[in-house]
Amino acid sequence: MNDMFAENVDPSRDLKRERKLEIAGEAAFVLKQYDPHGFWRIHREHGQVPAHLQGDYTTVKAATEAVEAYTRSQKPKTKAAH
DSSP states (O other): OEEEEOSOEETTTTEESEEEEEETTEEEEEEEEOSTTOOEEEEESSSOOOGGGOSOBSSHHHHHHHHHHHHHHHSOOOOOOO
16 A cells, blocks of 8 residues: 555644555545544545444554555455365
8 A cells, every 4th residue: 555645734743634545556545634633534535434444543553554454354355276
């Protein structure tokens, strides 16, 4: 996943408030800091956010890890050849 930053900056911390996560070459998820306390929410560029990803995250790292775990769980599972 590539972390691409948008231009929305928190001036008190000099950190980006919005980050796009690329999955397989396309920006699929957007992480947004939505309040002055630093909480983050996960959004999708297209479509709805899966129910288990909805909610507040205390750090951008926690939100990123949740998206990464979700995308890993969505990959098709293949059976080993016997």
